[in-house]
Amino acid sequence: MNILPTPQQLRYLLALADHGHFGRAAAACAVTQSTLSAGIIALERQLDAALLERSQAKRPIFTPLGLEVLARARVALASLAAVTETVAAARDPLTGPLRLGVIPTIGPFLLPRLMPALRHAFPRLKLWLREDQTEHLVAALESGRLDVLLLALPCACGQAASLPVATDPFLAALPEGHRLAALDSVPVAALAAEPLLLLEDGHCLREHALDACGLPKSMGTVGEGFAATSLHTLVQMVAGGLGVTLLPRLAVAGGVLAGSGVVVRPLRPASGSAPPGRTLALAWRDRSPRAPEFRSLAPAIAAAIGGG
Template identity: 35%
Template sequence: MTITQLHYVLAVAEHQNFTKAAQKVFVTQPTLSMQIQKLEDELDVLIFDRSKKPIELTETGKKIVQQARNIVNESDRIQDIVDQQKGFVGGLFRLGIIPTVMPTLLPMFLKTFIKKYPKVKLKIEELHTEAIIEKLQDGHLDAAIAATPLELPSVKEAPLYYEPFVGYIPEGHRLSQKTKLEVDDLDLDDILLLQDGHCFKEGILNLCKSTRTSGDDHFQLESGSFETLVKLSNEGLGMTLLPYLQTLEMSESEKKNLKMFSEPSPAREVSLIYNKSELKMQIIEALRSTIAGVIRGAITFQNVKIISPLHKK
């Protein structure tokens, strides 16, 4: 049994196709098939059910893949130890970022990071939290930036900052004359929300104790962007809630419609999250310190109440 064979098994398990798996690990399909067959013969079990289309793992194969992933991660740790001893911060690093953080945070730190750590090749993906968790656990991401806490035993969280919720309330709205918002002021029937899948939406639902009960709404809309929600709000179709960093680049006329909450302000915790195997910690720490350095001047709020991003049943 070799580490290479385990890499091949993981590739086939991921792609459910021998040809695609071979392309992923840069070998010919016959070579990959032969090595997996050799491993199956050695173990005297079938890892894959080749009669199914696409190929599926056998019940034993599922357990083997789970252990193979642990073994491959631990073998990667050897190179990781060497890199840390040498003080080397470089190589490919796969980073996931949730959509409600990507447009505001990434421009703040990316240029600084790549200038300071030119040997790191960042591969950045915009992903919803559910996809991030899956990819972290499968080893397809090295780390991610997401709203926390996620309460997952397999994932470690390093908080980066606490970002308050800010109300966007147009003129003429029932709350437009208030200087500070209270959580009890909110009514879900009156709030324009992001689409399902955004943890920021779940945070708002957790913040609001009421539920959508009226059946005579003229319309119901959930958008994929804060910009759309603001434009609809400007048309008098309701209020919305925004993360604080989203408000920094707004026009002066739109900023007049912003309302902060009374302290402790409801806020989301944004963290750098990574697998408990703690691979590539030197790059994770470099990211954490770089982001902490640039965010310190933008967010100085201390008296906040963290709102969970998890769906509450």
Template identity: 40%
Template sequence: MISTKQLYYALAVEKTLHFKRAAEACNISQSALSTALATLEQQLGFNIFERDNKKVLVTPQGKDVLVRAQRIMAELDELEFIAENQQMPLTYPITIGVIPTIAPFLLPKVFPHLNEQYPAAKLNIVEEQSHVLVEMVRRGEIDTAIIAMPYPCDGLLSMEFWQEDFYWVALKGEQFTDQAEVTSYELSSSHLMLLKEGHCLKDHALAACRLPPQSANHGFGATSLNTLVQMVLGRMGTTLIPEMALKSLIAQNSELSAIHLNEPGPHRRLAFIIRPNYTRMRSIEALVTLLKQSLI
């Protein structure tokens, strides 16, 4: 069987047109190089080189062989490059699903760190609700997803990277807004508005407060946290938002108070979900580290 080593030696002779100099370039003895090339020519059934004591020439058949040998070695170099890069995280594009109650607040914190540490990284973002993303990960339509836990994702691995609590948002001057913390018992008397069914944030908020589903919304069906905050500003009720959304949604609204929910936490945990046999786990581990740095 023809070996890549034989092709490498043949290309060295083509470059130098001298067996001794080719052997030196390949760090082998001249006799070893000559033996390897003689075996190659025997395997091919014709000579690649004409040689005598004064010169070396490439035969017409040899030129064709050497063109193909050059192509083969270039392909092998590319395979080695791919293999080396595969060991490096975020070398290839990766598609990440993110739920709507995380994406607008997490991604602006992450991208500056990502661009600094992995400037060649290419992330494709898909924003969907948790149940959609879980199925997309299972079917291999996306590489991974960031969702809030707990959430049923049987058969998938999860890698947690952040924990946070909820904050009660109300207009300043309302009952309990002068307190440092508020309990679920105190919230039970407020007109609490949460996201519509299908958003896991609603389930997590109700679970943290130990409230039944019918205790929130009262006919409202908001699909974003920003909408809920605007409804609070419109004196339509109060709401609960996660810690990471505070700066974006509350800091610019001097009319609002954000009071920590004094119930056992963390109220939600953020995690990547991945298929157990996913082949680029190094990229996920790199993203976990990056997100932890971004959220500190």
């Protein structure tokens, strides 16, 4: 019962899965091919199970059981690393590498302000960035490829712990001279009656905007081919008179309008409703040893947003 695989063996297995080649996997582990080969054979013997189908010619193929073991091995090595991380994080909070994922409707507008602030506040933090849509970020977070996310709630962020850092109200974005632009604030209902342009599917802002307007999720954009791929292109489409849209205040403060001629107006919510907007939040694996660090990142980010 109590013969555990050695971490070495699991590392060899992971490397083999990543490289699909004994020789290259061995090189990646900085051992010789014979060592890696023997290590994996020993693992298979200990477990008394075939994890691989080998062949001289083709890349080795993992058996179904091998794939399961592989997944467990990743978890096991990660939780072993978590022991070390716990100590490192306790001794030296907010230093070392930190992999931050951020959604495209936040990143370009906040990072130019946030990064210098973080560099100043935590000079020993090495921040790696990845910009992607919520769904991909959450997957990367859960599989350990990212440490923290900066995204917009509400979202399906699974088992992650999250902490709101700011609210980000939506503004009505209108072409110059649009009749609604004459108003001080635009009622939500009036905006919803206009041709509404949106980001393409997969951007959480699309759903948040539809929700803010009280429209169903399935609603398409005007002309299916014209869903925008970024807020910048969306603004250009509004400037071109194709329709109107909602923009997060953060993006406007971040300069998304950039001389496009598009004007923004505050939204007036339907009476009794909350002002339409989204909540920016930090998220992390709730079992991460660095959770306390991440929590203490929130004020710095809130300051960067507020100070815009």
